[in-house]
Amino acid sequence: MATQHYTSTAKLLHWLMAILLFGLLALGFYMHDLPLSPDKLKLYSWHKWAGVSAFLLVGFRLLWRFTHRPPALPESMPKLMQFAAHAGHLALYGLMLAIPLSGWLMSSAKGFQTVWFGVLPIPDLLDKNKEVGDLLQTVHMSLNLLFVAVLAGHIGAALKHHFIDKDDILIRMAPRHSKEN
Amino acid sequence: MKRLAFALAFATLIPAAHAVEYTQVQSDKSAINFVYKQMGVAVDGKFRKFSSQLNFDPAKPAAAKASFAVELASVDTGATEGDEEVAGKAWFNTKAFPTAQFVSGNVKALGGNKYEVAGRLTIKGKVQDVVVPATFTAQGNVGVFDGAFTIRRADFTIGEGAWAKFDIVANDVLIKFRITASSK
Ligand code: HEM
Numbered sequence: 001m002a003t004q005h006y007t008s009t010a011k012l013l014h015w016l017m018a019i020l021l022f023g024l025l026a027l028g029f030y031m032h033d034l035p036l037s038p039d040k041l042k043l044y045s046w047h048k049w050a051g052v053s054a055f056l057l058v059g060f061r062l063l064w065r066f067t068h069r070p071p072a073l074p075e076s077m078p079k080l081m082q083f084a085a086h087a088g089h090l091a092l093y094g095l096m097l098a099i100p101l102s103g104w105l106m107s108s109a110k111g112f113q114t115v116w117f118g119v120l121p122i123p124d125l126l127d128k129n130k131e132v133g134d135l136l137q138t139v140h141m142s143l144n145l146l147f148v149a150v151l152a153g154h155i156g157a158a159l160k161h162h163f164i165d166k167d168d169i170l171i172r173m174a175p176r177h178s179k180e181n
Numbered sequence: 182m183k184r185l186a187f188a189l190a191f192a193t194l195i196p197a198a199h200a201v202e203y204t205q206v207q208s209d210k211s212a213i214n215f216v217y218k219q220m221g222v223a224v225d226g227k228f229r230k231f232s233s234q235l236n237f238d239p240a241k242p243a244a245a246k247a248s249f250a251v252e253l254a255s256v257d258t259g260a261t262e263g264d265e266e267v268a269g270k271a272w273f274n275t276k277a278f279p280t281a282q283f284v285s286g287n288v289k290a291l292g293g294n295k296y297e298v299a300g301r302l303t304i305k306g307k308v309q310d311v312v313v314p315a316t317f318t319a320q321g322n323v324g325v326f327d328g329a330f331t332i333r334r335a336d337f338t339i340g341e342g343a344w345a346k347f348d349i350v351a352n353d354v355l356i357k358f359r360i361t362a363s364s365k
Contacts, residue, residue, distance in 0.1 A: 036262050036263065036266045037343055038343050038344060038346070038348070038349040038350070041219060041220065041349050041350075042220070042349060045220050045222075110259055110260065111224065111225065111259040112219070112222070112224060112259070113222050113223070113224075114222075115220075115221060115222045118220060118221050118222075121222075128259065130259070133259075
């Protein structure tokens with residue numbers, strides 16, 4: 001049977017966000033431990049700009065997902081595994097929304113407004129409050145640690161499908177080869 | 182008779198107007214804040230502690246005197262890391278220069294409730310003349326001064342070394358104050 005692919009838009013969003021989110025994770029953990037310097041402040045701003053971009057992208061991605069049903073999982077997959085796959089994807093979407101949202105709330109509470117690419121001011125959702133800011137920082141970090149764990153599961157599962165189950169789960173998110181179509 | 186009453190009333194009024202001299206600064210109702218731009222984004226902070234001396238009689242503005250000593254280590258940038266950083270050598274160097282001082286010189290009444298206070302500002306061993314516009318609003322024996330003026334941090338070498346450029350932290354810093362004082 002010919003492989004049922006995701007739409008090219010879904011694939012583009014998937015891989016674009018994969019690159020962006022890995023960059024954001026790496027930048028986030030790296031900048032957090034830097035001593036305060038002009039470069040640190042610059043990296044914080046870049047992180048916030050990229051994070052807001054990710055938030056917008058995931059919004060668009062969810063719209064696309066609701067209007068374009070992805071191909072069904074293979075019949076060969078046990079029901080429990082299918083359920084785990086759906087739950088995993090739900091967790092990924094939830095975290096992709098909750099992480100930038102917690103970052104935005106944290107920046108508001110800390111009194112450092114986000115101005116997207118230095119041009120578009122994003123409204124502060126919370127009043128300046130140190131305790132709330134510190135709490136949200138912990139929330140942002142914890143959600144990110146959880147995200148890393150879920151991503152590890154996600155990537156591990158994709159590789160297992162490809163190399164052990166030898167099904168087309170990874171292929172259908174990959175760019176099409178010209179000979180297939 | 183009418184005339185006499187009027188004269189009497191007048192005679193008692195004038196000294197009364199002169200007697201109201203605001204001298205007791207109420208630190209819990211006073212604040213010294215600052216606003217600066219970080220990569221174009223306005224960020225504010227404040228100083229928690231300062232001491233002051235004040236003599237202000239609205240009837241004799243030219244004789245008014247004010248001096249402030251702001252405890253620089255009491256800075257609140259909104260982040261502990263920031264508070265520690267600006268207390269350090271490159272910024273305020275609070276070990277060597279614990280306070281910023283303002284001493285008033287000429288006070289001009291601009292009419293209405295507006296005043297212009299010339300003075301000297303000393304931070305980190307550097308002295309600058311500044312002119313501070315302020316308004317004064319009195320309610321009985323309590324008066325409130327409000328005002329703001331801009332300084333350039335480079336004039337006081339606040340933020341040296343890596344911070345000396347203005348691309349991340351701007352040169353201009355707006356100082357905003359509200360001083361509440363009562364008469365004795
Ligand atoms: C999907 C998007 C995002 C990802 C994956 C992400 C990831 C991270 C990670 C891994 C950290 C380090 C956590 C730590 O060690 O404390 C971090 C820190 C941070 N993030 Fe995000 N972030 C995202 C979006 C945002 C957004 C939208 C904002 C603000 C508008 C933001 C603001 C911050 C700030 C200010 C910190 C530093 C916390 C601190 O060290 O004080 N993030 N982020």
